[in-house]
Amino acid sequence: MVKNKIQTTLLLLVAAGILYFLYERYFPNEEKVIRQRLAKLAEVASVPDRPTVTGNLAAADRLRDFLSPDIEIEVDVPGEGRQTMQGRGEIVQAVVAARTQLKGLKVALFDIHVTLDPGQETATAELTLRATHSGDKDFFVQELKLKLRKEDRLWRVWRAETMKTLSQ
Amino acid sequence: MTAAETSVPPWLKRLAVGRHPRRTLARAAALALAAWVVFKFVLLPVRISGGSMAPTYRDGRVNFINRLAYRWRAPRRGDVVGIMTTGPHNLYLKRIIGLPGDTVAIRAGVVWINGRALDEPYVVEREPWQMEARQLGPDEFLFIGDNRGMAKEFHLFGVAKADKIAGKVLW
Numbered sequence: 001m002v003k004n005k006i007q008t009t010l011l012l013l014v015a016a017g018i019l020y021f022l023y024e025r026y027f028p029n030e031e032k033v034i035r036q037r038l039a040k041l042a043e044v045a046s047v048p049d050r051p052t053v054t055g056n057l058a059a060a061d062r063l064r065d066f067l068s069p070d071i072e073i074e075v076d077v078p079g080e081g082r083q084t085m086q087g088r089g090e091i092v093q094a095v096v097a098a099r100t101q102l103k104g105l106k107v108a109l110f111d112i113h114v115t116l117d118p119g120q121e122t123a124t125a126e127l128t129l130r131a132t133h134s135g136d137k138d139f140f141v142q143e144l145k146l147k148l149r150k151e152d153r154l155w156r157v158w159r160a161e162t163m164k165t166l167s168q
Numbered sequence: 169m170t171a172a173e174t175s176v177p178p179w180l181k182r183l184a185v186g187r188h189p190r191r192t193l194a195r196a197a198a199l200a201l202a203a204w205v206v207f208k209f210v211l212l213p214v215r216i217s218g219g220s221m222a223p224t225y226r227d228g229r230v231n232f233i234n235r236l237a238y239r240w241r242a243p244r245r246g247d248v249v250g251i252m253t254t255g256p257h258n259l260y261l262k263r264i265i266g267l268p269g270d271t272v273a274i275r276a277g278v279v280w281i282n283g284r285a286l287d288e289p290y291v292v293e294r295e296p297w298q299m300e301a302r303q304l305g306p307d308e309f310l311f312i313g314d315n316r317g318m319a320k321e322f323h324l325f326g327v328a329k330a331d332k333i334a335g336k337v338l339w
Contacts, residue, residue: 110253110254110257111252111255111257111258113254113255126254127254128253130257130258137217137228138217141258143253163254165251165253165328167327
């Protein structure tokens with residue numbers, strides 16, 4: 001009798017788990033959608049060990065899909081101060097130029113905190129970017145704040161800026 | 169009895185899963201759980217990357233961050249701590265130089281705290297860094313790496329709040 005009850009409870013728990021998994025998979029909440037988009041963005045921003053011209057152009061084209069046309073980027077470059085770039089075209093061009101100089105760069109995003117604005121049409125993501133050259137044990141770390149907007153049912157970055165954990 | 173079972177010598181079976189496989193499995197699960205809890209919530213394993221804490225901590229060394237170090241006491245000047253970025257995946261390893269309420273300044277590479285030069289035996293080389301005097305807030309700390317022989321622009325240092333401290337370096 002007790003054994004049957006335990007078995008039924010376990011079965012119910014497993015069924016609830018499967019239902020939750022399926023619901024999350026097919027009806028993900030906006031926060032999860034943003035996290036998935038950012039994971040794909042990191043994938044697109046990474047450069048393979050043997051990049052090709054066509055591969056770089058394809059990656060740039062895929063990158064376009066993640067950026068809003070009026071995107072603005074503000075980054076702190078050590079020794080150079082704050083640099084600004086505006087517009088998707090300019091940024092994609094800069095990325096294509098940078099990719100021709102790079103080989104084997106793995107971009108990963110960690111500790112992503114997503115805050116959805118009321119209405120769930122805009123959001124802010126604070127995260128840590130880690131870029132590692134293949135074969136190199138050192139890596140580059142940068143905290144970023146991304147502002148995203150839903151355009152044509154896709155979350156796109158419309159503002160990106162570097163953040164500082166340590167301020168002076 | 170199957171052919172596969174007969175092919176495993178009993179001593180090897182006992183060595184692999186013990187006399188009581190269920191108990192061995194439970195012990196292994198408990199050990200895995202304990203290791204997960206310890207290395208996730210108590211001792212965070214870190215590999216040092218970069219030279220901003222040289223010569224005290226060299227590039228490539230492995231260490232641990234004790235996440236419970238400041239549970240019962242406040243962080244002290246001179247402690248080497250891990251500072252979280254947006255989370256604990258990537259930590260900056262720095263030394264606590266200024267405490268909440270301190271007035272801190274750097275003149276010709278020497279750190280001044282509340283108008284007195286700070287004795288820093290761990291600093292070997294000094295570039296003539298400058299930083300205007302500023303008073304730290306009630307919850308703010310000043311963190312600087314030990315390698316002051318590099319240009320200030322390329323050495324990440326500054327002020328952060330106490331909640332950014334992940335813990336104290338173990339050794």
